[in-house]
Amino acid sequence: MMATSGLDADTARSILSTMVRIRVFEGRVEELFAQGKLPGFVHVYLGEEAIAAGVCAALHADDYITSTHRGHGHAIAKGIGLSAIMAELHGKATGACRGRGGSMHLADFSIGMLGANGIVGGGFGIATGAALSARYRGTDQVAVCFFGDGGINKGTFHEAANFATVHRLPVIFACENNQFAQFTARHRTTSVDDLSERAAGYGMRGFTVDGNDPGAVYAATAEAVAVARQGEGPTLLNLMTYRFGGHYVGDAEVYRDRADVESRKEADPIGRWEAELLDVGVLTEDDRSRLWEAARSEVAAAEKFAEESPDPDPVTALDDVFTGAGDG
Numbered sequence: 339m340m341a342t343s344g345l346d347a348d349t350a351r352s353i354l355s356t357m358v359r360i361r362v363f364e365g366r367v368e369e370l371f372a373q374g375k376l377p378g379f380v381h382v383y384l385g386e387e388a389i390a391a392g393v394c395a396a397l398h399a400d401d402y403i404t405s406t407h408r409g410h411g412h413a414i415a416k417g418i419g420l421s422a423i424m425a426e427l428h429g430k431a432t433g434a435c436r437g438r439g440g441s442m443h444l445a446d447f448s449i450g451m452l453g454a455n456g457i458v459g460g461g462f463g464i465a466t467g468a469a470l471s472a473r474y475r476g477t478d479q480v481a482v483c484f485f486g487d488g489g490i491n492k493g494t495f496h497e498a499a500n501f502a503t504v505h506r507l508p509v510i511f512a513c514e515n516n517q518f519a520q521f522t523a524r525h526r527t528t529s530v531d532d533l534s535e536r537a538a539g540y541g542m543r544g545f546t547v548d549g550n551d552p553g554a555v556y557a558a559t560a561e562a563v564a565v566a567r568q569g570e571g572p573t574l575l576n577l578m579t580y581r582f583g584g585h586y587v588g589d590a591e592v593y594r595d596r597a598d599v600e601s602r603k604e605a606d607p608i609g610r611w612e613a614e615l616l617d618v619g620v621l622t623e624d625d626r627s628r629l630w631e632a633a634r635s636e637v638a639a640a641e642k643f644a645e646e647s648p649d650p651d652p653v654t655a656l657d658d659v660f661t662g663a664g665d666g
C-alpha cells in the first residue's frame with residue numbers, strides 16, 4: 339500500500355504526470371545519446387522519478403533546489419520546460435543555459451533551480467548558502483539539496499550539515515539512495531547501513547523513506563519543509579530507490595547482478611503509483627493513457643524544437659564570462 343492519504347487528487351495526478359514526463363524524456367535522451375546526437379555525457383534518472391516528483395510537489399515555486407550530475411528529473415520537476423532542457427542537451431542557443439551548460443550544468447535561477455552539478459557533493463554548499471540567503475532576506479523560502487548515496491561521503495556534506503544545523507537553516511538534504519556510487523555498491527564505501535543515522539551526529543532530524551513511493555516522499559518533504567519554514571532547521575531524508583540503468587548511458591554494468599536489476603524494474607515506481615491511484619479512484623484508465631500520450635507528444639515536440647534550433651553564435655562565446663575588475 340502506498341501513501342496517497344493526505345494527498346489531494348490533483349496533487350497525486352500531477353505527481354504522476356511529472357514522473358511520466360521524466361520517464362519518457364529520459365527514455366528518449368538515452369536513445370539520442372546512443373545515436374551520437376547529444377554532445378558530452380548523460381546520466382539518466384530512470385527508476386528514481388518518484389523522488390524528484392514527490393519532493394518538488396511539496397515546494398513553492400520560489401523555493402530552491404540544487405541538483406546533481408543526474409539532474410534532468412530535478413529540472414523537469416522544478417519546472418524547466420522540456421524544450422529548454424532538450425535544446426540544452428543538444429548544445430543549442432535556445433537551451434536553458436543557451437547551450438553553455440549541457441546535461442551536468444542545467445539551471446534556471448528564475449525558478450529556483452540552482453543547477454545540476456558535475457562535482458559530486460557540489461550542491462551542499464550552494465543549497466546551504468541559498469537557505470542562509472533566505473534567512474538574511476527574511477523570506478520563508480527553503481532549499482532542497484539533492485545528492486546521491488555516494489555524495490553523502492563527501493566532506494562538503496559534513497560541513498554543510500553542521501553549519502545548517504548550528505544556524506537552523508531552512509535546508510532539506512535529500513539523499514537519493516540508489517544503492518550505487520558509480521560502479522561501487524553502497525555497503526562497500528559507507529560505514530552505516532541506514533544513512534538517516536548520520537543526521538544524529540549533527541543534531542539534525544533524519545528519516546528513511548521509501549523513495550519509490552511518491553506519496554511517502556511528498557509527505558516526508560512536506561513535513562521537513564514545514565519544520566524548516568518555522569525556523570526549526572534542516573532535515574536529512576534518506577530516500578531509498580534504485581537506478582534502472584547503468585551509471586551513465588553505455589555503462590557495461592559488470593558490478594551488479596542482472597536478476598536483481600530485473601526484479602527492481604518489475605517494482606517500477608510509476609506502475610506502483612498508477613495502480614494505487616486507479617485503486618483509490620483518482621485516476622481512470624483513460625486519464626492514464628492520456629498522460630502517457632501527452633508526455634510522448636511533448637517530448638517529440640521538444641526534440642523537434644532542439645533539432646531546429648540554431649547553434650550558439652561563436653561571437654557570444656565570452657558572454658557571461660567574468661574576467662575581473664571593470665567588466666563584471
Ligand SMILES: Cc1ncc(C[n+]2csc(CCOP(=O)(O)OP(=O)(O)O)c2C)c(N)n1
Nearest residue numbers: 408456457458486487488489516518519520
Ligand atoms: C568530486 C567528484 N569526484 C568524483 C566524481 C566522479 N563521479 C561522478 S558520479 C560519481 C558517483 C556518484 O554517486 P552518487 O552520489 O551515489 O550518485 P548517483 O550517480 O548514484 O546518482 C562519481 C564518483 C565527480 N564527478 N566529482
